[in-house]
Structure formats: C-alpha cells, structure tokens
Amino acid sequence: MTGAIYLDYNATTPVDPAVTDAMLPLLTSAFGNPSSDHHYGTQPRAALTRARAQVAALAGASAEEIVFTGSGSEADNLALRGVVLASGVDRPHVITQRTEHPAVLHACEALRRWHNADVTLLPVDSEGLVEPADLAAALTERTVLVSIMLANNETGALQPIGELSRVTRERGVLFHCDAAQAVGKIPVDVTELGIDLLTVVGHKMYAPKGIAALYVRAGVRLEPLVYGGGQERGSRAGTEPVAMAVGLGAAADLAATDLASGGHHRIRQLRDRLHASLAEGLPGRVTLNGPLDARLPNTLNISIDGILGHDLLAAQSGIAASTGSACHSGAHEPSPVLTAMGLGTSRSLAALRLSLGRWSSEEDVDRAAELIVSAARAVATR
Known part of the structure; x- marks a missing residue:
C-alpha cells in the first residue's frame, strides 16, 4: 500500500490480490445463476459449494451450516430476529452486553419495539469483559438467545465465550457470537466455543465489502429476514452473489494458512x-x-x-x-x-x-x- 501508514485494519482490510484472482472468473466467463440446470449454472454452483466449505473449515463447522449474507450486520440481524421469531415465545427475552456492536444493540432495540421482547444489557468490567455469573443471574425461563461478541472492535478484548456458552447450554438457551473481528485473526472453532450461531465478515479478513456469513448449528430454526426463492436452504432468499462468496472462501483459505504458519x-x-x-x-x-x-x-x-x-x-x-x-x-x-x-x-x-x-x-x-x-x-x- 502507498500513502499513509495503515493502522486501521479493524475498520476494514484491503482485498488480498489472491482473493481478487479467485473472484474474476465468476465475474466474467462463469457468470451463470447457480440455480440454473444448464451448462452455465454448473461452474457457479460448484464454486459456491467450494466457498461454503472453505468458510466452514475456517470456523470448524460443516458446509451445510453456513449461510451467506450481504454483511455482518445482516448476519447479526438474521441471528437475533431469526431466533426470536422462530421461538414462538410470547414475550421472548434476549441478553447481550453493553459493549456489543451496534448491529446487535440496534437489532435488540427493534425486537423490543416491534416484537415485545425483553432485552437485558449485561455490564462489563474495567477490561470490557462479561462475568459468567452475571449472565447466569440474568437468564430467565423466557430467555431464547444470548448474543456476545468474541472480540471487541475497539479494544480487541476477547470475551470468555466458552465459559459464557457453558452457562447457556445448561439452561437450553441458544448462543450467538459476532466474531467479525476475530475470525481470521485467531483460531476460531464453533464446537470448542460451544455456540449455536457465529457471524463471519468478509471485509475484516481481506475479502470485499458486501459479503459475510452466518454459521447456524444444524437443528437451529431461524425465521428469514428475506423471503423469496428459498436460496441458502430457505434462510436467505435471493440469487447468491457467487463471486463475492468465492472471495470470502478464498480469504478463509488464506487465513487458515496464515494461522497455521x-x-x-x-x-x-x-x-x-x-x-x-x-x-x-x-x-x-x-x-x-x-x-x-x-x-x-x-x-x-x-x-x-x-x-x-x-x-x-x-x-x-x-x-x-x-x-x-x-x-x-x-x-x-x-x-x-x-x-x-x-x-x-x-x-x-x-x-x-x-x-x-x-x-x-x-x-x-x-x-x-x-x-x-x-x-x-x-x-x-x-
């Protein structure tokens, strides 16, 4: 890069040239709709399948548990609204924390306004960390979801997600984790963390802006944000942005290699x-x-x-x-x-x-x- 010394990688990352190279065929010759049965759908469909597997591998998930979205904010909203509306609870209770990303905080506020949800904002200590005991004390019989980010975008503070998710598992409550800042920077494994939903964001890991993913543990039910043709196994309608997904998949591969080395x-x-x-x-x-x-x-x-x-x-x-x-x-x-x-x-x-x-x-x-x-x-x- 030329110009000023770039020290703002948490805001966004440059697109890695290898990511651009992986995307180009899907923007040119392999332009078809992945849902098409004819020849022009074959390569995009295979590329989408590969990208899903690449993202899943980076997070320790299975390919069928990855839903591509247009942004991390969309993935967060799909997780929160999707769980609350699918829960069937009359007055659902959602827990998050005060230093959470605005995408989660504002989604919680919307759930309060439009879906009669109760929302609890947990305090953090002087280092920005949530105490598992505070989470345990906040859980109720109506709690349907807890959403705590893995890494804070400002301080980099890493929440004790394994301890927090253990508390929710004991009570049968779903756990969502916005890992936008963490995936690709540190090893992340959804099974080890014990979580049910995880947000991954492309432009935080050298892929383009406009692509992200939500890991949804097999068996977790979500009401979609976008209705339509049933793409992404019914979780997110709309013809898939294959080139962008391929970029995210390539970025995931690069991140896995970088972490391993x-x-x-x-x-x-x-x-x-x-x-x-x-x-x-x-x-x-x-x-x-x-x-x-x-x-x-x-x-x-x-x-x-x-x-x-x-x-x-x-x-x-x-x-x-x-x-x-x-x-x-x-x-x-x-x-x-x-x-x-x-x-x-x-x-x-x-x-x-x-x-x-x-x-x-x-x-x-x-x-x-x-x-x-x-x-x-x-x-x-x-």
Missing part, C-alpha cells in the same frame, strides 16, 4: 513493538485500554495523556488510524465502549485504536511510533 504471532510481536516504542517515546503518558493478554493480537487501544485522539490524528496525516470518539455537531463524545468500561471522559477522548494487519511491517511500526510521538509532543505544547 503463526502469522498471528508475528502481528502480536509488531503490536507489542509499537506499544513499547510509544511508551518509551512518551514516558508516563501512555495507558493501555482493555486487557493486556486477553485481546486480539493485532489491536492496540491506548490513551495518551494530555491530548485528544482526534487532535493527534488531525495533526499527523502520515498514519491512518481511529479514535473511539464520535463527533456530533462539532462536539466529540467518548466511546460508549470505553465509557461502559468505566473510563473517564478525558481518558476516553484521548484514545487511539491502532490495528495492524497482513501487510504491516517493522518499518511501518517504527515510523508510525515516531510520527505519533512527534504529534503527541507537538499537540501537548499548544
């Missing part, structure tokens, strides 16, 4: 190198937000004392990164995630999310540290 350990070393360089360059001013160990290997969320995160990024165009704050009518507000963790306003507004990826290098990390340190010193003296 220890690529995530290389990224962790770069992340820690960046953290150490920033702490050395700004002694006493750098504070980690989120867990030290139980987090994604690529994610570094820090607050730099004496500055605002958006001021630092505005002063330094040489890096592309994110803050956790949102701007409304010219005023910046603290990240809801960091606020839920109990961080004060000044620390939250000082936060930077630096996320690394496949093409991050030692040279990038060292230069980024220099630029951030220089900008932080300059902004603090204004």
